[in-house]
Structure formats: C-alpha cells, structure tokens
Amino acid sequence: MTTAERETKVVDRVAKRLLIGGEWCDARSGEAFKVEDPSTGAVLCEVADASAEDARAALEAAHGAQAGWARWAPRERGEVLRRAFESLMARQEDLALLMTLEMGKPLAESRAEVAYAAEFFRWFAEEAVRIGGGYAVAPDGRSRFLVTRQPVGPALLITPWNFPMAMGTRKIGPAIAAGCAMVLKPAHQTPLSALALAEILMDAGLPEGVLNVLPTTDPGGVTEPLLADGRIRKLSFTGSTAVGRALLAQSAPQVLRTSMELGGNAPFLVFADADLDAAVEGAMLAKMRNIGEACTAANRFYVQAEVAEEFARRLGERMGALTLGRGSATGVDVGPLIDAKARAKVQGLVDDAVGRGAKVLVGGGPAEGRGYFYRPTVLADVPGDSELSRTEIFGPVAPVIVFDTEDEAVASANDTEFGLVAYVFTRDIGRALRVSEALETGMVGLNQGVVSNPAAPFGGVKQSGLGREGGSVGIDEFLETKYVAIGGL
Structure with a gap:
C-alpha cells in the first residue's frame, strides 16, 4: 500500500457525520464543510456542519441519558475508559496519521499525543472508583453529617485544534468517570480526531446519548443556545482568552460551573x-x-x-x-x-x-x-x-x-x-x-x-483560566458536593 493509499484509507475510515443520541447523522440543514491538510492546502474530506437545531437535539439526547448514566457503577464507568485506553493504544499509528493529516504536526509528535491522550482515559478510569465522601458527628453530638459527591450534570465540552485528541480525552475522561453526559464541540479545523475518539468510546461500551459530537463552522450559533437552555450544567473550554471571556458572559445567566483553560504567554x-x-x-x-x-x-x-x-x-x-x-x-x-x-x-x-x-x-x-x-x-x-x-x-x-x-x-x-x-x-x-x-x-x-x-493538575491563574484539568483534582470539576444533615439520633 502506498503512502497516499494509506492516508486515504485512514481518512475514509472515520465517520464524517454528527453523533447525536448514539446515531451517526447528517446535519439537519444538509450542510457540510471541508477539512484541509495544512501542509498542502488540499481537501481531505467533508464533514457534516452542525447548526443550532442539531445542538438542541444533542442536548436533548444528553439530558435524556444523564439520569441513567449517573446510576452506572463507578467501576463500570471506569471499565469503559479502560477499554477506550487500550483501543487508542492499539490504533496509535492510524490515529497519529489522521491527526497529522488534519493538523500538520510530524508523525512522531502525533504518536506522542495519542499516547498522552490515552493516559487521561487510564488515569480517570482509576479515579472513577475513588470519588470520596464523608460521615462525621456534629460538634454538639446531636446530628450526623453525611457528605457525598454527585455528577454535576450534562456538560458542554469545547476543544481546540492544536491538540485535537488530548484535549478531548482530558475533558471526556473526568466527565465519564464522574457520570456526566456530554455534548462535545471540536474545532472545525480538526474534527476527524474527535470523531475517531467518539467511535472508540462507543465501541468501548459508552451508552447512547452520553457523548454527542457536533463539528461545526458556526461555533457561536451552536454553543449559545446550549448555554442559554438551562439543562447544560457544566462548561469546559480550552481556547483563547477572548473567546473564554465571551463564554463566561454567556454562562453567567445560568450560573454554570465553568472550567477555562485559556491563553498563555x-x-x-x-x-x-x-x-x-x-x-x-x-x-x-x-x-x-x-x-x-x-x-x-x-x-x-x-x-x-x-x-x-x-x-x-x-x-x-x-x-x-x-x-x-x-x-x-x-x-x-x-x-x-x-x-x-x-x-x-x-x-x-x-x-x-x-x-x-x-x-x-x-x-x-x-x-x-x-x-x-x-x-x-x-x-x-x-x-x-x-x-x-x-x-x-x-x-x-x-x-x-x-x-x-x-x-x-x-x-x-x-x-x-x-x-x-x-x-x-x-x-x-x-x-x-x-x-x-x-x-x-x-x-x-x-x-x-x-x-x-495526566497525573498532575493543569491550569493557570489570572487570565489564563479557571479550574484545573488532570491530576487528582481533575474529576472535581465534574462533581457537586452534597451534604445531608441526619437528625433524630
């Protein structure tokens, strides 16, 4: 097989459609956009171009899947991530080539990114069974404190083009471990890595509707209605500080939990x-x-x-x-x-x-x-x-x-x-x-x-962001703390 034939095969293997409610589908508008090889300017393929209507359908699917997904045993959620980790490593060469074709980085770096991305799944597979809580006697001895952790709810994940697979796993991993359903909007320059990742997760046993993927050339038109709806309860964004500020403003009316990994200098x-x-x-x-x-x-x-x-x-x-x-x-x-x-x-x-x-x-x-x-x-x-x-x-x-x-x-x-x-x-x-x-x-x-x-907390201060990804604190971004006061003792 020639190099050109292998490149074509790797691109052809990936779904070029939206993932909504466990189904691969075309955009409701029928629109698609071109994915370009930045090393030549040539068109690699066309991918379905999501609209606000598709976003609402994806949110409906995530919201519908949330309650059942949250009841999954932590070990079972972790096993989904473990199987996905193994699949990523088994397909490392093809996934690296796919990433190189759509993003441009040398193959050696793409291989390293696939391995790095996979490690987030392995790390959070282990963190899924370590979600803690507590039980304590009140200082006056008259009641008890029960503290538990619960998934924050459906999450909107927005990833950049420069690390198209690792930024996906760094967000998806803790969301799955915590029990959150998701809508993922990858960068339009590099949608193929995200779509390949979604296929791997579906094959690993992730239930329908838990992960929904919306490639789009209209990010604002897709994300704004999601943030305004009220059923999205968590936003995790990696990108520029300017866009992060705009997303924070859109999140404020719903008082959303937000994680922001923004610009650097x-x-x-x-x-x-x-x-x-x-x-x-x-x-x-x-x-x-x-x-x-x-x-x-x-x-x-x-x-x-x-x-x-x-x-x-x-x-x-x-x-x-x-x-x-x-x-x-x-x-x-x-x-x-x-x-x-x-x-x-x-x-x-x-x-x-x-x-x-x-x-x-x-x-x-x-x-x-x-x-x-x-x-x-x-x-x-x-x-x-x-x-x-x-x-x-x-x-x-x-x-x-x-x-x-x-x-x-x-x-x-x-x-x-x-x-x-x-x-x-x-x-x-x-x-x-x-x-x-x-x-x-x-x-x-x-x-x-x-x-x-993956085992260390990643994030910045000042206008470089809010919150941390990775490490033992990475899953906290997708969990709420609930306190139950127990009386009548």
Whole structure:
C-alpha cells in the first residue's frame, strides 16, 4: 500500500457525520464543510456542519441519558475508559496519521499525543472508583453529617485544534468517570480526531446519548443556545482568552460551573548559573513542541546577560538545523502552521520586533512552496516593548530578551495578564524556590521544558483560566458536593 493509499484509507475510515443520541447523522440543514491538510492546502474530506437545531437535539439526547448514566457503577464507568485506553493504544499509528493529516504536526509528535491522550482515559478510569465522601458527628453530638459527591450534570465540552485528541480525552475522561453526559464541540479545523475518539468510546461500551459530537463552522450559533437552555450544567473550554471571556458572559445567566483553560504567554528564564546544555534542550521542547502552537509554549526567553549571547547562538543552531516538511514524511521535525491566518500573524509579530531593532539569528520568514510553513526563528536583542513580548506567538519563533538581575527577570515574567506556565533554569536551589514561588503562574517547569502530565493538575491563574484539568483534582470539576444533615439520633 502506498503512502497516499494509506492516508486515504485512514481518512475514509472515520465517520464524517454528527453523533447525536448514539446515531451517526447528517446535519439537519444538509450542510457540510471541508477539512484541509495544512501542509498542502488540499481537501481531505467533508464533514457534516452542525447548526443550532442539531445542538438542541444533542442536548436533548444528553439530558435524556444523564439520569441513567449517573446510576452506572463507578467501576463500570471506569471499565469503559479502560477499554477506550487500550483501543487508542492499539490504533496509535492510524490515529497519529489522521491527526497529522488534519493538523500538520510530524508523525512522531502525533504518536506522542495519542499516547498522552490515552493516559487521561487510564488515569480517570482509576479515579472513577475513588470519588470520596464523608460521615462525621456534629460538634454538639446531636446530628450526623453525611457528605457525598454527585455528577454535576450534562456538560458542554469545547476543544481546540492544536491538540485535537488530548484535549478531548482530558475533558471526556473526568466527565465519564464522574457520570456526566456530554455534548462535545471540536474545532472545525480538526474534527476527524474527535470523531475517531467518539467511535472508540462507543465501541468501548459508552451508552447512547452520553457523548454527542457536533463539528461545526458556526461555533457561536451552536454553543449559545446550549448555554442559554438551562439543562447544560457544566462548561469546559480550552481556547483563547477572548473567546473564554465571551463564554463566561454567556454562562453567567445560568450560573454554570465553568472550567477555562485559556491563553498563555510563557516566560522562559535562564540564569547565568544554569546548565546551558540543559537550558537549550529545555528551550527546544518548550518552544517547538507542536510547532510552537501550544498554550504552554515558551513565548519570551529572558536570559541573564552573562550567557545571553551564547544561549541565543546555541538555540539558533538547533532551530536552524530543523527540517520542515509534510508531517507524514520521514525525517521531518517541523510541520506547517494550521492556516494562512496563523502564519500571517506570526510574520506580523516578527516584522514588528525587527522593526524595533531585533536581530534575526535564524529564520525570520515563511518557507517557500505549498502549505502554511514558517521557518524556525530565533531573534536576539528583542526590545521589551515589542508585540512579541505581549502577544502569544503560537508559532516557531523564539525571542531572546536580556536581563541583569533576578528581580528584573521575575518582574518582566509577571508583566502580563496571562499566568499559565513559566520555565526556570538555574542550579541554585535557593533561587529555584524563590523564583518558582514569585512567578504568577499556575505551573512552573523547573529545569525541564515540558510540564504536561495526566497525573498532575493543569491550569493557570489570572487570565489564563479557571479550574484545573488532570491530576487528582481533575474529576472535581465534574462533581457537586452534597451534604445531608441526619437528625433524630
């Protein structure tokens, strides 16, 4: 089988329709939209385009399934997740290729994402049977306190295009473990991974109506009526801060439980005493994972003056040696950005920095040919007032900004409305603790360039979000606490 034939087979295998009440169906309007390969601009397939009418039907299905699903034994819910975990790993190669075709990342990264995504199912399969409660005697001895946890109810899950499978499992996993029915709206750029995931869950024994999937090119038209209805009791969103603010406003009238994983502007601090080899390696991971299209991507590289020139030189050499190409090809390190708009944004940020005096060490522009490729770029002498220092880049660009003192580095790192993650490289344990505590972020990578782990709480502070996903607290977002006062004793 040729590469082209395998790619066609992988795409053809996936349902291209809506999932509502356990049935695969066309959009009620009959509309469909094209899914594009960002490495070539070619159309991979067409997918049913959901409307508000489809959204209402999906909500009806989720609401109808909620009561019965909540009564399922925790172990049985966990077994659904366990079977889905095993299926994801068994199909890792095909799912990785599917993700690469619709999103663009190299196959090696797609394989890693499938494994990462599967781990959320394995983790929450185990958490399903650990939903706790309590029983206590009242201080006056006259009554008893019974505390129990119950599913919050039907949940609306909205996922982004940059990690199309992992962001799905990170939300679906705890919702299933807690006993919540769901309506999932994946990003229209990458619906195929979500649809494949839904098929796997149905095959794993998830009851009809518990998961409903609505690909759409009209996200507002689909989600607004759901949020206004009153039967959705939980919203979990991953995406931009601007969209998150709008969704919070729409959720307020119904006083919905919300989880928001929003934008980032991650600082990467390198102190003069750092192991430079480790710092450069960490920088490559923090910057180039997912082509830089990640909310956790290092956005601002603050490097102490004594080592700034050497760090920038080494980083430039590593970035310049990366191979661009179609993600499914052998030997490719960097795939395309998601679309033309994303590439234009990156170029605008680079042009602004260069116009203010930044020096291009490597890259600095788009690659020639088809697709939305942008060359890995390192900029030195970047002024602090450049747009790059304030805006989430979402691309393979590393701006190096020089600092002198620890206080200056911390102040610059915190000078943003965002607070998702920061990275710190130092061999001084005192400094490591001081700086980690002083940084206004929900996560810190200390001498490492990757923080994401299904067993750890993921989330930010300030305008980077609300709540946490993953870890032992991830399931809490889908549970309500009920207290029963027992008298007559």
